[in-house]
Amino acid sequence: MAAHASCVELLGSLFPDIDPQISDYVTGIINDSSEDDFESPQDIYDAIGDLLLNSATGKTEDDVKDICEKFHGLMKSTQSSEAAEHKVLNSPIQLGSLSRDLIDSSLENQSIWLAKKETVSQVDQKKLEKAEAKIQKKNEKRANQTTSVKKTPNGTCELASASQQLNRRDIKLDSSGSNKSYDIRIENFDVSYGEKSLLTNASIHLIYGHRYGFVGRNGLGKTTVLKMISSAQLRIPSHITILHVEQEVVGDDTLALQSVLESDEKREKLLKEEKEINAKLHKKEQNDNKSDMLSSRLNEIYQQLEAMEADKAPAKAAVILAGLGFSPKMQSSPTREFSGGWRMRLALARALFSKPDLLLLDEPTNMLDMKAIIWLENYLQTWATTILVVSHDRQFLNAVATDIFHLHSNRIDSYKGNYEIFRKTREDRLKNQQKEYEAQQQYREHIQIFIDRFRYNANRASQVQSKLKLLEKLPELKPVEKETEVILKFPDCDKLSPPILQLDEIDFYYNKDKIIFKNICVNASMESRICIVGENGAGKTTLLKILLGELNPVRGLRNAHRNLKIGYFSQHHVDQLEMDVSSVELLALRFPGKPIEQYRSILGSFGITGELATRSVATLSGGQKSRVAFAAMSCLHPNFFILDEPTNHLDMETIEALGKSLHKFQGGVILVSHDERLIRLICNELWVVQNGTVSSLEGGFDEYKQIVEKELQVTL
Structure with missing residues (x-):
């Protein structure tokens, strides 16, 4: 002692x-x-x-x-x-x-x-x-925890944090510079946003050259994980280059094509050095020894430029821009002339041109029309490095993904194959898990009956003890956690007698030199389920605004039923929401005089329940904000919906629920969308906006897709 x-x-x-x-x-x-x-x-x-x-x-x-x-x-x-x-x-x-x-x-x-x-x-x-x-736990937090303060649109701050258990071998290889592997392991990491835990003890293994789709319900943290990786809060080997297509290109006098070329920093650096050396050699101010050194360096630069095929770079950049919808004239225009959507396309083009070791994409199809989506699918199928893409476009993931990461229940599960294979594999896995759980429960019950029967029997004491030990050794299996079904419920409406909404011989333009529509004649009824398709810039949103009555035609008439109440969902709906209030307060501000229970009931019809309804709108995910916008639109009790890109930011389950809800809706529906799944779910008529006209395709979406693919082959 x-x-x-x-x-x-x-x-x-x-x-x-x-x-x-x-x-x-x-x-x-x-x-x-x-x-x-x-x-x-x-x-x-x-x-x-x-x-x-x-x-x-x-x-x-x-x-x-x-x-x-x-x-x-x-x-x-x-x-x-x-x-x-x-x-x-x-x-x-x-x-x-x-x-x-x-x-x-x-x-x-x-x-x-x-x-x-x-x-x-x-x-x-x-x-x-x-x-x-x-x-x-304290040690891991001290060594590995990194935090960052992110400002929300209303100016409030949310604390996003990540803690990660680092592999000592990987750290040693990384510090010595001997790590040549391009596979990425992010193991045993936690991610939280504010006080909410998003991931616990999760792991991601990215094999070089594979294309990973990242799926899961809205608000679970997919975008946050991408941001953590790109900002180095989740550490990966330092020799691996990362590019996250998140922010649009800053508008200035740089031409669109040159902006893409400048994304290859190594090429730009060599070209700049080449110009400087040539300028010095032309001045002839150096002595012979220095001139020889400059000439030798110039030869090295030429060899490096030749090795990377720098002379072919402008053509490659032009092909990428053309695939994403940039005409030759647009490629020669300064970036400041483009809208936010086109600048996002430019950011995507820069990423595709620079070819990082790890490309992070967050909903890349949101900003693209059907032609650009098909081109991007084909382009990414031959991508040589690693891709991690968050997407809720089922067709896009089926075409691009080689593997799927599924985020749920604060963890990430990995699956081989595209989205359809993932769905089938997951269903089989869940069925087997439930069967195994039920079989074990029956076995446990059988053993427990024996124990209860002979618990006080001295002759069977040893057998009872043996059975008790057997129960203790059985692994604890859990039943399948069923995800809550997404339900969107639009309010009932009264039937209206035709004609409902009609455009007769409409002409429209902002400038006579550029006519947008010429002699348009279309109509819609209460049974209409119309999808409007066409290239970006063809005039789809303009057509919607004419149908809404927000824009007056230069010639022709817009006829609407006197009792027609239109619910309009804008593709920029996020900009129209008050960010510094809760969802309940937002509805109370827009539609005052109703009890809070009624606002909660309306929000609940679109999945905004419990604590979500009282949280600031700024802290909601993109999909949750869309649901709030649907709820606000429904407060008007419309009998006709006009929806502009309603699937942006929605997860697949919500898109499915939206399709079913619109199918049951008693009023008419006109929507602009590029989501193939939603179009096939609800639309019985397809309008194509092209070259100043609006035409209806009898073959529907299949015919339109064939037309687009043929045009794409001719263009490229």
Whole structure:
């Protein structure tokens, strides 16, 4: 006990603020060990150094090594004194008499087993495990936690944080510069947003050259994970280049084509150096030796440019821009002349041209028309490096993805194959999981019946004990967690007699030199389910605004039923929401005079329930904001819907629910969309906006897709 007291005293003097449980643990290790276990102070440091360093504030590595040396000296002196006082037995000890002696407290100090036990640590094992877990968690947070403050649109701040368990081998390879692998492992990481935990102990393994689709419900953290990777809050090897297509290109006088070329920084740097060297050589101010050095360097630059096929770069950039819908005239226009949507396309073009080792895409199809989507699908199928894409476009993921990451229940599951294969595999996996769980429950019940029946039967006691142990050894299986079904419910409306909405011989233009529509004649009824398609810039949104009555035609008439109430969903609906209030408050501001329960009921019809309804709109995900916009639109009790790109930011389950809800809706529907799944779910008529006209295709979406693919082949 003297040695134990010396250890505690020494530790307390050098580390006065140490946790008592940690102190007990450390002194227990020292007292239970021999000089053979710790031959040097370094051995003691290896055993307890990290523990002391992370649990004692204000102490350095040298402080810890100093106490390890003192522990080693104390251990040697204690064991030397014990050897000097070693007792020699005069006669053998009988175990029977020893057991009696153990009961007699007067013989306690004469037993060699009890004397040995004096040096054993008296630490409670449960407390020790709890302390170790606490220290490990604290250590991981200190070493690996990174946080960033992100401003929401209304100016408030949300704290996004990530903690990651790093692989020591990968860190060593990375620091030495010897890591040549382009596979990426992000293991055992947690992600939280504010006080909400998004991921717990998740792992992602990206194999070089694979294309990963990232799917899951709105608001679970897919976009946050992409941002964490691109901002290095989740660490990956430093030699891997990352590009996250997130922000639109800044508008300035740089031409669109040149903006794409400048994304290849290595090529631009070599071209700039080439110009500088040529300028110096033309001045002829250098001596012969310096001229030779410049000429030699110039040859090296030419070789590097030739190796990367720099002369073909403008043509490659032009092909990418053309595929994304940029005409030759647009490619030669300054970036400041483009709208936000086109600047996002430009950002995508820069990413495709620069070819990073890891390309991160967040809903890339939102900004594209059907022709550009088909081109992008084909282009990415031959992509050489790694892609991680968040998308809710089922057809796009079927065409592009080689693997799927599914985010749910605070974890990420991986699947091989495209989206359809993922769906089938997941369904089979869930069925098997449920069957296995049910089979085990039956087995447990069978064993429990036996235990309950013979629990008090002395002849069956051993069998009961065996069954109890068998139950304890069975792994704990969990039933399948069924995801809540997404339901969108639009309010009922009264039927109107035709004609409902009609455009007769409409002409429209902003400028006579550029006529947008010429002699348009279209009509819609309460049974209409019309989808408007066409290239970006063809006039789809303009046609919607004429149908709404927001734009007056230059010639012709717009006829609408006198009781017609149109619910309009804009593709820029997020800009129309008040961000600094909750969803309930937003409806109360727009439609005052109703009880809060009614606002909650309306929001609940679109999946905004519980705590979501009282959260600031700014903190909601894009899909959740769309649902709030649907709820606000429904407060008017419209009998006709005009929807402009309603699927942007919606997850697949919500898109499916939207299609079913619109199909059941008793009024008419006109929508602009490029989502193939939604179009096939609800539309019975297809309007194509092209070359100043609006025509209806009898073959529907299949015919339109064939036309677009043929045009794409001719263009490229």
